[in-house]
Amino acid sequence: QQQVKQSPQSLIVQKGGISIINCAYENTAFDYFPWYQQFPGKGPALLIAIRPDVSEKKEGRFTISFNKSAKQFSLHIMDSQPGDSATYFCAASAGTYKYIFGTGTRLKVLA
Amino acid sequence: EPEVTQTPSHQVTQMGQEVILRCVPISNHLYFYWYRQILGQKVEFLVSFYNNEISEKSEIFDDQFSVERPDGSNFTLKIRSTKLEDSAMYFCASSAAESGEQYFGPGTRLTVT
Numbered sequence: 001q002q003q004v005k006q007s008p009q010s011l012i013v014q015k016g017g018i019s020i021i022n023c024a025y026e027n028t029a030f031d032y033f034p035w036y037q038q039f040p041g042k043g044p045a046l047l048i049a050i051r052p053d054v055s056e057k058k059e060g061r062f063t064i065s066f067n068k069s070a071k072q073f074s075l076h077i078m079d080s081q082p083g084d085s086a087t088y089f090c091a092a093s094a095g096t097y098k099y100i101f102g103t104g105t106r107l108k109v110l111a
Numbered sequence: 112e113p114e115v116t117q118t119p120s121h122q123v124t125q126m127g128q129e130v131i132l133r134c135v136p137i138s139n140h141l142y143f144y145w146y147r148q149i150l151g152q153k154v155e156f157l158v159s160f161y162n163n164e165i166s167e168k169s170e171i172f173d174d175q176f177s178v179e180r181p182d183g184s185n186f187t188l189k190i191r192s193t194k195l196e197d198s199a200m201y202f203c204a205s206s207a208a209e210s211g212e213q214y215f216g217p218g219t220r221l222t223v224t
Contacts, residue, residue, distance in 0.1 A: 042217055042218070043115075043215035043216050043217045046214060046215075097166050099156060104153055
């Protein structure tokens with residue numbers, strides 16, 4: 001119940017394309033859903049986050065879509081660039097201190 | 112832009128030795144965390160710390176682990192007797208509020224031989 005399932009494990013997208021990463025959860029107590037971007041050898045960097053009272057949040061080229069009834073949320077990267085090539089983690093928390101992370105998606109954007 | 116810093120960036124130690132990993136959280140943050148990431152795997156929560164005490168800990172955080180805020184700026188993770196399976200990247204994070212955004216440091220790569 002504490003798991004967050006993330007897919008796909010890896011993703012290759014052409015420059016300018018849309019990258020879509022999906023996450024699903026079971027615990028209905030989760031109330032905060034951040035996405036992190038991690039480059040090799042670096043710490044996770046907060047990208048964008050959403051709470052379940054909204055269905056979508058957009059920041060620049062990054063959009064989170066949230067489906068509360070399906071217990072799913074996804075990250076969309078519009079106009080993907082080679083510089084977006086990184087590992088992306090979704091996470092969830094239930095009003096507590098700890099984040100439960102997904103297993104990560106390795107994104108490669110081809111030039 | 113304020114950031115979380117961690118030292119050392121890489122620590123190599125022998126099995127059974129004690130190690131202390133250090134972190135300087137963002138200055139006005141009140142909540143502090145340690146996570147670890149075994150190579151190629153997901154990030155896992157270890158412990159959270161607020162008001163000079165542990166708020167929550169995972170099953171990974173056993174008696175071999177301890178955390179401390181020895182002064183107004185540092186936050187440390189101590190592993191008393193390291194095991195081979197403790198080899199991982201250890202990330203410190205901090206947040207301004209209990210359910211607020213957590214900002215991660217660059218990590219310390221711990222290698223236990």
